[in-house]
Amino acid sequence: MRALLCRSLGSIANLEVGELPSPQLGAGQVRIAVKASGINFPDILMVEGKYQVKPDLPFVPGLELTGEVLTCADGVDHVKPSDRVMAFARFGGAHADEIVLPAGIVTPIPDAMDYVTAAAFPVAYGTAHFALEYRGQLQQGESLLVLGAAGGVGLAAIEVGKSLGARVIAAASSKEKLDIAREHGADDVVNYNEDDLRDQVRALTDGRGVDVVFDPVGGDAFTQSVRCIGWEGRILVVGFASGDIPSVAANMILVKNFSVTGVIFGEHSHRFPDETRQRLTELLDSYSKGQFKPRVMATYGLEEGSTAIAQLSERRAVGKVVLTR
Numbered sequence: 001m002r003a004l005l006c007r008s009l010g011s012i013a014n015l016e017v018g019e020l021p022s023p024q025l026g027a028g029q030v031r032i033a034v035k036a037s038g039i040n041f042p043d044i045l046m047v048e049g050k051y052q053v054k055p056d057l058p059f060v061p062g063l064e065l066t067g068e069v070l071t072c073a074d075g076v077d078h079v080k081p082s083d084r085v086m087a088f089a090r091f092g093g094a095h096a097d098e099i100v101l102p103a104g105i106v107t108p109i110p111d112a113m114d115y116v117t118a119a120a121f122p123v124a125y126g127t128a129h130f131a132l133e134y135r136g137q138l139q140q141g142e143s144l145l146v147l148g149a150a151g152g153v154g155l156a157a158i159e160v161g162k163s164l165g166a167r168v169i170a171a172a173s174s175k176e177k178l179d180i181a182r183e184h185g186a187d188d189v190v191n192y193n194e195d196d197l198r199d200q201v202r203a204l205t206d207g208r209g210v211d212v213v214f215d216p217v218g219g220d221a222f223t224q225s226v227r228c229i230g231w232e233g234r235i236l237v238v239g240f241a242s243g244d245i246p247s248v249a250a251n252m253i254l255v256k257n258f259s260v261t262g263v264i265f266g267e268h269s270h271r272f273p274d275e276t277r278q279r280l281t282e283l284l285d286s287y288s289k290g291q292f293k294p295r296v297m298a299t300y301g302l303e304e305g306s307t308a309i310a311q312l313s314e315r316r317a318v319g320k321v322v323l324t325r
Contacts, residue, residue: 003096004305007058009049015306023100029073030103036119037065037094039321041241044313046092055092062094066118076103084109086118090270095305095323104273107280110288120294120320124156125283131214131236131263132160140165142211145201145228147221148241150177152320155184157214159292169204171197180318198227219244226252233258295319
């Protein structure tokens with residue numbers, strides 16, 4: 001099979017398409033013919049050797065995919081050959097023609113959902129819902145600040161936040177990105193390249209600050225969000241797209257009585273696959289009802305993998321980038 005290979009850690013420019021043997025099917029597993037795979041920031045971190053999961057070299061990056069089931073191990077009964085499915089690949093491997101995964105994390109997709117849209121769905125919407133509903137306990141009527149609001153997971157967080165009944169304030173670095181955030185349901189927007197995030201958020205919340213911050217960016221955006229959080233608020237640490245891992249003074253946490261909560265959907269999915277499959281099934285039902293509208297900025301062939309991943313590393317992606325087969 002073809003696969004996008006990382007043979008040495010370092011630059012994404014070194015990625016190349018090569019040939020690998022088809023993976024062997026084990027107990028409790030499913031083999032999938034991959035039709036499309038979504039690109040995410042952990043792809044960059046894996047190739048650079050900075051991700052918490054460090055596969056042996058050479059390895060195939062890619063954390064989410066969609067495709068057609070080829071074979072199932074004995075005892076797998078919730079999917080069957082020829083089913084159209086999506087999956088979250090915790091340890092990579094999605095940017096290939098085939099993948100073998102534990103059946104528990106393989107979820108059927110609706111007939112009306114095309115493969116490109118499905119490839120853009122599990123990481124963004126799964127992460128957003130896991131963060132806001134489970135880790136952040138976002139309640140109807142609360143206020144939510146979404147940082148990096150025009151990225152794939154940011155747009156998903158806007159839509160999921162609205163579905164949970166929150167007022168959503170979207171923050172991003174340009175007018176174009178904020179216009180897209182509004183298209184996906186943001187009630188208010190802040191350009192944190194032009195305006196002071198704290199001042200704008202406090203003005204929008206009558207000085208109270210927000211109840212929940214969804215932060216996939218880190219760096220200065222996180223530092224500013226500490227100044228935006230309200231009494232007994234929750235800051236959700238989703239990732240560090242800025243490349244800068246920030247810190248927070250403990251006295252600030254004490255004075256405002258707020259929480260800083262980690263969100264790592266991939267590890268949770270690995271530990272609790274049935275729960276994750278149920279979460280994705282519910283989110284797909286909402287998609288079928290028209291509540292969620294994943295935005296795919298561009299598609300690339302597998303041989304253009306390094307170019308596609310560069311869209312994220314250079315902060316040019318608005319929505320998701322997908323590799324097709």
